[in-house]
Amino acid sequence: MGTRPRGQRHWATALIAGGLAFGAPLLAAAQEAAGDPTVEVMAGACTFCHGPDGNGLGAATPSIAGLPVETFEYMMQSYREDMNPSTVMGRIARGYDDEQITALAVYFGDKPFERLPQPWIDQALVAEGKDLAAEYCESCHENEGRDGEGVGILAGQKLQYMRFSVADFLSGAREMERRQARKFRDLMDDHGPDGFEKILNYYASVK
Amino acid sequence: MSITRRGFLTATAATATVLGVAGLPHIARAAGPRFVVVGGGPAGATTAKYLKRMDPAAEVTLIEANPTYTTCFMSNEVLAGDRDIATLQVGYDGLRGHGVTVVHDRVTGIDADAKTVATAGGESLAYDRVVVAPGIDFRYDAIEGYSAEAAEVMPHAWKAGPQTTLLRQQLEAMDDGGTVIVSGPPNPFRCPPGPYERISLIAHYLKRHKPRSKILVLDAKDKFSKMPLFLQAWEQFYGYGTDNSMIEWVSKTDGGTVTAVNPATMEVTAVAGTFKGDVVNIIPPQKAGALAFEAGLVEDGWAPVNKGTFESLVTPGVHVLGDSSVAASMPKSGSSANSQAKAAAAGALALAKGEAPPVPHLANACYSIGGPDFGFSVAAVYAYDDFENALKPVAGAGGVSPLDAGAEARRRELFYAHSWFENIKADIWG
CATH class of the missing domain: 3.50.50.60 (FAD/NAD(P)-binding domain)
Incomplete structure (x- = not known):
């Protein structure tokens, strides 16, 4: 689930700089290490929940493949700092240092995001959801939500995971960017919770 | 597989010399x-x-x-x-x-x-x-009267398959008001929270279908994995701690260790005494x-x-x-x-x-189900220390679900438990 609209990356950068800095040298080292068995073994501890290569079949655990490195790092950082509600990810993310997180980000970033079947999608909501998404989401979640740069990938992401994320944004448990907050407020005012449900079913259905 | 290693390598090398390895991926593979x-x-x-x-x-x-x-x-x-x-x-x-x-x-x-x-x-x-x-295998000799044959009457169901089906059939056939005895094994054993999730989910079944029934847990331990979370679930759903509790748990200290069984009479003898069950699930002590x-x-x-x-x-x-x-x-x-x-x-x-x-830098994450919409977990990350040959939990990480997490968090853990199940199957056998 996206946390920041395009063009507002400074927020996350500032957050990360305030904690532990992920830098260019780390990234270069991580890219070099992508084929390293140590990284493959470490990444293997992610896939028993997230599925092979980070693409799962379950309804709730998000796919973590194909994300921009910075987005993956930002998510792990937010779990480490308890800025993003989770079941186990807070407890797990604190087990990895910056270098390890960057290595994992590069490893999973190289894997394709697979849009696996989600039989629980309510197809009756998809067409309307697509129209709503065009109005409220597409300006940041470009290419039908496939482009993850700065915002995470919505297209084909797990429906239940996106529902949890939206609930956390709406409750304030997870911080929203100003622009995102405005869009969420407008969508809620105009269409209520059903509007979110339609949009999420649409994004989950994108192939 | 009759070719010996030496002969196999010689044959491969000879072929490679004549034909060149590059054009023959099956030979490169075999090497x-x-x-x-x-x-x-x-x-x-x-x-x-x-x-x-x-x-x-x-x-x-x-x-x-x-x-x-x-x-x-x-x-x-x-x-x-x-x-x-x-x-x-x-x-x-x-x-x-x-x-x-x-x-x-x-x-x-x-x-x-x-x-x-x-x-x-x-x-x-x-x-x-x-x-x-x-x-795993079972230390049948640790419980007098228990054996692979006795497990056909008092199933362990600790290797899933026909034993799981058998225990399910026995629970279905039991009359309302019956007693289910479950024995908890001593450490170490497969799936430390498993017996307690089992007790929870048997209680969940009995509460809906045979509400006058009881579960007697005879345990060889004084504490168990995720214990406060299980006890919270038992209190919330099954009256644990009240006079009307569906579950009675007998710790090691209170004589819970099972020493003998009699499949003919459906009796289970623990240190505290002999108890008769209508369904008996013996989870025996274990070994490699x-x-x-x-x-x-x-x-x-x-x-x-x-x-x-x-x-x-x-x-x-x-x-x-x-x-x-x-x-x-x-x-x-x-x-x-x-x-x-x-x-x-x-x-x-x-x-x-x-x-x-x-x-290696490894991890464990394990969800348990305590009742309807009630999941919780333990997770930890482990770093290998080669000097001590130990897999040590990374400090600051890991732990169990908070006891004071709300109903929504418990509900989400159930979703994540089921997602984990689909995804680990795919990661192992897919």
């Missing part, structure tokens, strides 16, 4: 290191799959007696009537698709000097490294799987290993992992086995090639 993996459960199947993923040139043969495997994880939902056992059953076509040679046979011996594995089907498979993952014993890999009931590579400390060249091994402080869980298997695969590959094995 990779050879691995035999024994046991197609979570540990063995993951190792076989990831050996091929990490080195497509490796020759990997998995030997597993059964054409399908039934996962222990989520089998407690089958006992509750909430899940079809078919969803626990997996086959081996996924592994075949990754290039693993799957042989349904039983291993009769491992010759660590000759580096061969012999099977009941009469095959002798040569290997560079062998991986043994035989799971039989093959680990037969191959001489065991000390004090379990197989000691180098926890970086899972190579046996008793017999070099043989890796032992999964529930059979001593991988403390990681628990014997499906997630642990899956995570460890990747370290074992990478380690075995490196050692087969004379390279330094990676230093």
Whole structure:
């Protein structure tokens, strides 16, 4: 689930700089290490929940493949700092240092995001959801939500995971960017919770 | 597999000289290191799959007696009537698709000097490294009167499959007002929270269908995994701590350790006394799987290993992992086995090639279900310390779900439990 609209990356950068800095040298080292068995073994501890290569079949655990490195790092950082509600990810993310997180980000970033079947999608909501998404989401979640740069990938992401994320944004448990907050407020005012449900079913259905 | 290693290499080299290796990928493939993996459960199947993923040139043969495997994880939902056992059953076509040679046979011996594995089907498979993952076996002799035959009356259901179905049928056939006895095993054992999830989900079933029934837990321990969270679920759903509790738990201190059973009378004798059950689920004390014993890999009931590579400390060249091994402080869980298997695969590959094995950074995550919309978890990340040969929890990480998490958090953990189940099956056998 996206946390920041395009063009507002400074927020996350500032957050990360305030904690532990992920830098260019780390990234270069991580890219070099992508084929390293140590990284493959470490990444293997992610896939028993997230599925092979980070693409799962379950309804709730998000796919973590194909994300921009910075987005993956930002998510792990937010779990480490308890800025993003989770079941186990807070407890797990604190087990990895910056270098390890960057290595994992590069490893999973190289894997394709697979849009696996989600039989629980309510197809009756998809067409309307697509129209709503065009109005409220597409300006940041470009290419039908496939482009993850700065915002995470919505297209084909797990429906239940996106529902949890939206609930956390709406409750304030997870911080929203100003622009995102405005869009969420407008969508809620105009269409209520059903509007979110339609949009999420649409994004989950994108192939 | 009648070609010896030496002869095989000579033949390959000769062919390569004449024709050149570049144009013959099947010959290049055949020149990779050879691995035999024994046991197609979570540990063995993951190792076989990831050996091929990490080195497509490796020759990997998995030997597993059964054409399908039934996962222990989520089998407690089958006992509750909430899940079809078919969803626990997996086959081996996924592994075949990754290039693993799957042989349904039983291993009769491992010759660590000759580096061969012999099977009941009469095959002798040569290997560079062998991986043994035989799971658990039961210490039947620890409970007088208990045996494989007695388990047909008083099922353990601690290896999923027909035993799971049997226990489910017994629960269904029991009259309302009956008593279910569940015995908790001493440490260490497969799936530390498993008995308590089972008690929770049997209670969940009885509450809906046979509400006057009781569950008597006779435990060989004074505390157990995720105990405060289970007790919270039992209080919330099953009246635990009140006069009308569906569950009575007898600790070791209170005489819960089971010493004898009598299947003819359905009596269970613990230190505290003898109790009669209408359904009796004995989860016996455990030890490493039989093959680990037969191959001489065991000390004090379990197989000691180098926890970086899972190579046996008793017999070099043989890796032992999964529930059979001593991988403390990681628990014997499906997630642990899956995570460890990747370290074992990478380690075995490196050692087969004379390279330094990676230093593993592993993890465990384990969800339990305490009642309707009520899940919780334990998670930890482990770093390998080669000086102490220990898998140490990374400080600051890990732990169990907070006791004061709200209903929404508990509900989400159930979703994540079910997602984990689908995804770990795919990661192991898919």
